[in-house]
Amino acid sequence: MAQSPDIDEPTREYPLALEEGAAPPAPAPTLEEQEAPRRIGGFARVLIFTGVVFALIVASCLGLRAVNVLPSFDNPFADKTTDRSQPVLLQSMRDLSRYVAADGTFQVIVDLQENKDNVPDFLVNQRTLFVGSGTVEEYVDFGQLSDKALTVDEANKKITITLPAPQQGQAALDMQKSYVVAEERGLLNRIGDAFKSDTNQQQRVYQLAQQRITEAANSSGLDQRAQANTEKMLQSLFVRLGYTTVTVSFDKP
Template sequence: MKWRGAVIGAVVVAVVALVGVFVVVPKFGTGTDTVDRSGPAVLQAMRDLSQFHAAAGEYQVVLDIEHDVRYVPSVLAGQRTLFVAAGTVNAYVEFGSLGEDALKVTPESESKPKSVEVRLPEPVLDKPNLHQERCYVFAQERGLVDRLAALVETRDQQPFYVAAEQKIADAARDSGLTERAEENTRKMLTGMLQALGYSVTFRPAD
């Protein structure tokens, strides 16, 4: 037990030393000016789109992530963060890769009207689009050392955004968004082709 007391004593001494540094360092004026010297955005590439965005889902997730330091009490080191994130996931059908056999047209005859069989690609989920204005730290608990460190450095929030994207992507896969996109695509094509006088059937992509 003596070694544990010695370790805690050493940590307390280090913390007191850090506090002394922050107390001794003089405070400078807080007035700041911002000058934006950025240039305009430059177009680098253009491409034609062949995707039909058939459905979109809005998702929200609350991350509860805790980082602990082994053998150190949480009041001294470590942090727990509640991070709220919201984003949109689009489900689309890619028509650009379809070949000539995607549509099988049967001409009109005396026994039946003209018809078309459509080989419909499976819908694909786009990467989650996080809404930056709706992503924020809701609450945070920090040990003493982490609170002191936060005075001189800015914590990187990128890991929270990465984790939120993954959570939202998983939710989109499990929410039936692709099924809804397929249904909407069928309705769109059926209405368009029936307006041209065709009866429509669908078959899945190879």
Template sequence: MPRDSVDEPTSTFPEPGSGARYDAPPPAPSGGSRGPVRGLLAVLGAAAVAVVVLLGVQTTGILPNFRNPFAQEQTDRTQPPLLKSIQDLSRYVAAEGNFQVVVDLQNDRRNVPDFLLNERTLFVGSGSVEAYVDFARIGEGAVVTSADNRSVEIKLPAPQLGKTNLDMEKSYVVAQERGLLNRIGDLIEGDPNRQQQVYRMAEERITAAARDSGLGARAEENTRKMLEGLLRSLGYQTVTITYTAP
């Protein structure tokens, strides 16, 4: 049979006693390529355990002086405040009213189903309005005293209502409904000032309620009592306070 037959072995074991040595190939690793993977997983697991232990030590206060390398940090890049103007105020705030209004505002399109185009907001607004007397508007000759300095007459400008101050910490949106196209529009181009219309309406309603609440009359009475007590302590026995038309 020829030597290059496919059935002939490519190598032979040495004959016993011939003095030749046969070195067997080293055995393959039992885990194959899983050995490095297991090592990497072990390292990651140990690191995770270390992070949990460090965080737990800091939380429980076992080591109060320990500095957590994974502590949360906050960076404040706020610009310093810019002074725009300074105004001297000479107003006496004589009364303040606190109001709450429920605004139910809906914007939709005629002959279009609400599930397509609709925007309805139910908003509870809380705000305050001050009633004050502007002492800077007291003109010359507004204070007249008697010859014996026992009586005094003062003419004051009528009380005014200040701007409505909407308290956003106490105001909140109860419910909001939006149509499908409205929601798609928010995804494409949102409107950060969408709630401004609701805020303005709440301020307008509170301002109207303050005008009808008798807040100005309360401010007149409180200012009168304040000045009467002050002037009587200075020796005036008769104090007359009148208010001019606004």
């Protein structure tokens, strides 16, 4: 039978629809779905381009900073120290007539512990191990010379000087070379430190270190060394003034 030309033949345009049990054909992708991969690829290219440009800008800034063209940019979170100290106040001034003839540097290890009887150390205990370095000066005070201390014989170019015995100064700790090795605190001491600091403990350690160094200097022979240096200094001075015989003696301490 002849078909009308106005009737389409479904077998030509939809051949799968004639097959029994066949799945319907997948819908054609929309225009937005076709453009999505292109947009993703374009965004990646823009991102890469931006990163390259930023890297070039950073490299250029670092290069200009290296040649001191651009000012340096400091860390905004860097540590900052503010000195609010008050002006130095002059408390006293005095004239000295001392001749420092010798000095000695000493080091002492102070192990100071304070605890209570019948109380465990883990509860109440303060122990400080301190290394103290200090200097002791030995000097002759020319301000104590009497009128009869100097005898001059111009005819024979002789001079006799009687000086007071050398004196020893107080030990001066060098805080740059002194340091605390270890500290131990009991439980109750740590609780007390949370409310107030025990500065007296540090002061006692410093005083004990000075005392030990001063005592050690007494038996170190600094006084004999000071006498010998003072005698050499005066003999050299008066020989240059034309005296041939210079006798220096010291009073008994």
